[in-house]
Amino acid sequence: MSGSRRRAREWDWVGMAEAFAHDVVVVGGGGHVGLPLAIAFASRGLRTVIYDVSERAVARINDGVVPFIEPGAEPVLREALAKELISASTDAAVVGSAEHVVVVIGTPVDEHLNPDPTAIPKALRECAPYFRDGQLLVLRSTIYPGVTALVEKMVAELGVAMPVAFCPERIAEHKAMEELFSLPQIVSARTPEGLERAKTLFGHLTAQTVELLPEEAELAKLFTNTWRYIKFATVNQFYMMANDRGLDFERIRKGLTQDYPRAQDMPGPGFAAGPCLFKDTMQLAAFSDNTFQLGHSAMLVNEGLPLYVVSRLEERYDLANLTVGILGMSFKSGSDDIRSSLSYKLQRVLRFKAKAVIANDPYVPEEIDDSLLPLDLVLEKADLLVVATPHPIYREIVTDKPIADIWNLQGKGVVI
Numbered sequence: 001m002s003g004s005r006r007r008a009r010e011w012d013w014v015g016m017a018e019a020f021a022h023d024v025v026v027v028g029g030g031g032h033v034g035l036p037l038a039i040a041f042a043s044r045g046l047r048t049v050i051y052d053v054s055e056r057a058v059a060r061i062n063d064g065v066v067p068f069i070e071p072g073a074e075p076v077l078r079e080a081l082a083k084e085l086i087s088a089s090t091d092a093a094v095v096g097s098a099e100h101v102v103v104v105i106g107t108p109v110d111e112h113l114n115p116d117p118t119a120i121p122k123a124l125r126e127c128a129p130y131f132r133d134g135q136l137l138v139l140r141s142t143i144y145p146g147v148t149a150l151v152e153k154m155v156a157e158l159g160v161a162m163p164v165a166f167c168p169e170r171i172a173e174h175k176a177m178e179e180l181f182s183l184p185q186i187v188s189a190r191t192p193e194g195l196e197r198a199k200t201l202f203g204h205l206t207a208q209t210v211e212l213l214p215e216e217a218e219l220a221k222l223f224t225n226t227w228r229y230i231k232f233a234t235v236n237q238f239y240m241m242a243n244d245r246g247l248d249f250e251r252i253r254k255g256l257t258q259d260y261p262r263a264q265d266m267p268g269p270g271f272a273a274g275p276c277l278f279k280d281t282m283q284l285a286a287f288s289d290n291t292f293q294l295g296h297s298a299m300l301v302n303e304g305l306p307l308y309v310v311s312r313l314e315e316r317y318d319l320a321n322l323t324v325g326i327l328g329m330s331f332k333s334g335s336d337d338i339r340s341s342l343s344y345k346l347q348r349v350l351r352f353k354a355k356a357v358i359a360n361d362p363y364v365p366e367e368i369d370d371s372l373l374p375l376d377l378v379l380e381k382a383d384l385l386v387v388a389t390p391h392p393i394y395r396e397i398v399t400d401k402p403i404a405d406i407w408n409l410q411g412k413g414v415v416i
């Protein structure tokens with residue numbers, strides 16, 4: 001069957017489960033969203049296998065270790081391993097063993113901020129020799145609009161009777177084990193069979209599914225993340241406006257949201273970073289032929305915030321003669337994930353301006369960043385501190401050194 005070009009035909013998928021050794025294979029299942037998803041399926045009794053190119057991730061998963069911080073995931077992984085409901089492999093052949101092939105590989109933008117619409121089809125080519133009639137292919141990565149159609153074409157050319165569905169992941173890191181079972185699941189597919197089977201699959205996790213066309217679902221996911229990114233940018237710009245006039249934006253936000261229902265969703269200022277919001281806004285910008293002014297403006301504001309912070313510090317302090325201590329390098333509180341973290345941008349800019357820059361992060365291990373120092377050493381050596389990530393531990397810091405705290409973690413206001 002490998003790569004053979006046969007005419008796709010209708011396939012009697014009902015009762016196909018017995019023909020497969022597994023119910024689900026998660027391609028990219030060693031990653032931040034693929035692994036919680038695989039664990040969730042296994043926890044619902046589905047025979048689950050992970051295919052991932054990362055040998056390190058696969059070895060750790062098979063040892064019962066989640067290779068990154070995801071609260072609540074590891075005990076469920078161990079339980080599933082003990083029941084032999086989950087395993088991981090670097091061998092693409094496992095793709096042929098499962099009735100449902102769920103693809104959750106990373107889809108970053110490149111150094112020119114361009115999405116790569118061929119990333120998913122390219123990755124799928126490695127799996128294609130193992131595709132079998134009767135499987136369902138579920139795309140779950142956040143994809144550039146039109147990729148579902150590209151994959152449908154590719155599968156049709158292979159001649160495999162395999163409907164394609166696009167069912168985007170909408171969880172937030174650290175909330176996976178809760179949100180996988182509570183968020184409504186968007187399902188989309190071109191054929192009634194694909195739609196029905198995707199609904200049945202995700203029905204194991206959540207009671208509510210929302211049906212869309214593939215093109216609608218692709219945009220729904222990008223709109224979701226971009227909406228959030230623009231909201232953060234709006235607030236960050238408000239923050240800069242107030243701060244430039246010596247006003248504490250947190251006092252203003254608290255005042256305007258108090259018992260006022262229409263402003264309850266206004267977030268506080270902070271570094272809006274991480275592997276999703278920025279790159280998905282750029283995917284949408286590329287999709288709209290770079291006429292997405294709001295998206296690009298949001299990018300300029302959010303990516304510019306570390307530069308703004310440094311400029312303000314430069315006005316107030318003699319940075320060239322000071323050691324600056326950065327508190328927090330991951331992109332969000334309580335996380336070891338440094339992907340697209342603006343703490344590193346802050347570090348880079350400060351290296352040009354300050355006498356020295358040192359940093360701490362209690363969650364980021366040495367194998368990821370071996371330049372980090374223990375917190376007490378940073379507090380001792382630094383002349384000036386910047387809270388870059390609102391890790392709870394920084395709330396407790398007692399020091400007479402100045403702290404720039406745009407997150408208001410210490411509750412003393414956000415003026416810099």
Ligand SMILES: NC(=O)c1ccc[n+]([C@@H]2O[C@H](COP(=O)([O-])OP(=O)(O)OC[C@H]3O[C@@H](n4cnc5c(N)ncnc54)[C@H](O)[C@@H]3O)[C@@H](O)[C@H]2O)c1
Pocket residue numbers: 027028029030031032033034051052053054057104105106107123124126140141142143169170171172173275276
């Ligand atoms: N991180 C999030 O919070 C989040 C939330 C919702 C959606 N998403 C989307 O989910 C997708 C995955 O994101 P992530 O954060 O889990 O990425 P990740 O980098 O943590 O995980 C991707 C995994 O895919 C593996 N992989 C890469 N190429 C492969 C291939 N050809 N075959 C098999 N495995 C391969 C990698 O080794 C890695 O383990 C992205 O499209 C992202 O936008 C992420």
